Amino acid sequence: MxxxxxxxxxxxxxxxxxxxxxxxxxxxxxxxxxxxxxxxxxxxxxxxxxxxxxxxxxxxxxxxxxxxxxxxxxxxxxxxxxxxxxxxxxxxxxxxxxxxxxxxxxxxxxxxxxxxxxxxxxxxxxxxxxxxxxxxxxxxxxxxxxxxxxxxxxxxxxxxxxxxxIDAAAFRFDPVRRRATRASLGLPDAAFVVGGVGRMVPGKRFDLLIRAVASLPGARLLLAGDGPEAGSLRALAARLGVSGRVTFLGECGTMDAAPGIPAVLGAVDTFVSASREESFGLAVVEALAAGLPVVHAACPAIEDLPGGGRVPGATRIGRASGAADPTDELTAVLRHRMESGVRRLAPPPAVAHYxxxxxxxxxxxxxxxxxxxxxxxxxxxxxx
The missing domain is CATH 3.40.50.2000 (Glycogen Phosphorylase B;)
Structure with missing residues (x-):
């Protein structure tokens, strides 16, 4: 054929x-x-x-x-x-x-x-x-x-x-790569780092990540991607006084680019996908393959799985929360992750499904x- x-x-x-x-x-x-x-x-x-x-x-x-x-x-x-x-x-x-x-x-x-x-x-x-x-x-x-x-x-x-x-092997956690990536980005070894990946458009709600990290003294944020909202997101980080704690990486290919998405995921401690709506949620699966705790809003890749979307290491936000502001809910979840000290998990069985x-x-x-x-x-x- x-x-x-x-x-x-x-x-x-x-x-x-x-x-x-x-x-x-x-x-x-x-x-x-x-x-x-x-x-x-x-x-x-x-x-x-x-x-x-x-x-x-x-x-x-x-x-x-x-x-x-x-x-x-x-x-x-x-x-x-x-x-x-x-x-x-x-x-x-x-x-x-x-x-x-x-x-x-x-x-x-x-x-x-x-x-x-x-x-x-x-x-x-x-x-x-x-x-x-x-x-x-x-x-x-x-x-x-x-x-x-x-x-x-x-x-x-x-x-x-x-x-x-995904090719799960490409995202397997490598402590040597983690140290090298953090060093190249100027991230302290002990820093709690949140990650986000995707096109910078309103629906991805990267502003929630910036606001949440701004409320967590000492936390850092890596954002991989580009798009029409990049300028306004940089301006938001400046207004909140966290420009030094938010790193905009621009476009990073999942294959062959440096630092590349596998390296970025290896360098962070928790991954967040706050998208209001998704058709799949590939970045969430990649993060799970990297052994990361994941916080997500809409994510069919998880929600469509048997068992109602219960995946070890994944936390759903925005469904039945009493928080008036979604930033408050995300901040609370990240604070818990930050204080727990958990940085890596075994990739869940859901990864093999994809x-x-x-x-x-x-x-x-x-x-x-x-x-x-x-x-x-x-x-x-x-x-x-």
Missing amino acids: KALHVITGLGVGGAEQQLRLLLRHLPVRCDVVTLTNPGAVAEGLRADGVRVRDLGMRSNRDLGAVPRLARLIRRGAYDLVHTHLYRACVYGRIAARLAGTTVVSTEHSLGRAEIEGRPLTRGTRELYLRTERLGAATVAVSDTVAGRLRDWGVPPARIHTVPNG DIRLSSRRLMDVYAQAVGTAPVPPTERAHP
């Missing part, structure tokens, strides 16, 4: 990094086309030996991208097109249909009221649903996202849950059904 993956952009982001990791484990020949922004992940894919092309799409209304992409699909003689992220799904499904090629799409970032961090409008939803019918299957990265797709009206038989995956090799096998089942080589039922009914 020969597959073409079409993605909106290849800057550093969760869906983009997940695609790169997945291609390392899919047992088929894969090429990649990015509609725009051939950034750091494109460079990483090329380093892995993957052919990457930039379609050069100029805007959301660049309709000429459809025939350009259709010609590329025909010339490549692909058995399957796999699209990722909203714009690529819309344009890629149409182009694949024009080229006469089977298309599968992955829904990476669908929330209740947002998609990829932007408000969901009626027009956005209608265009998504109209083009979804052109595909053979839609992959949801969590059962939560699968449920949202069903609520939209996507037929259940077309929805397959293939959870995001092994990238399992994700690869599940996706191959979807491919087989889509191209008609095997009568495989939807993978949402085939969780281990």
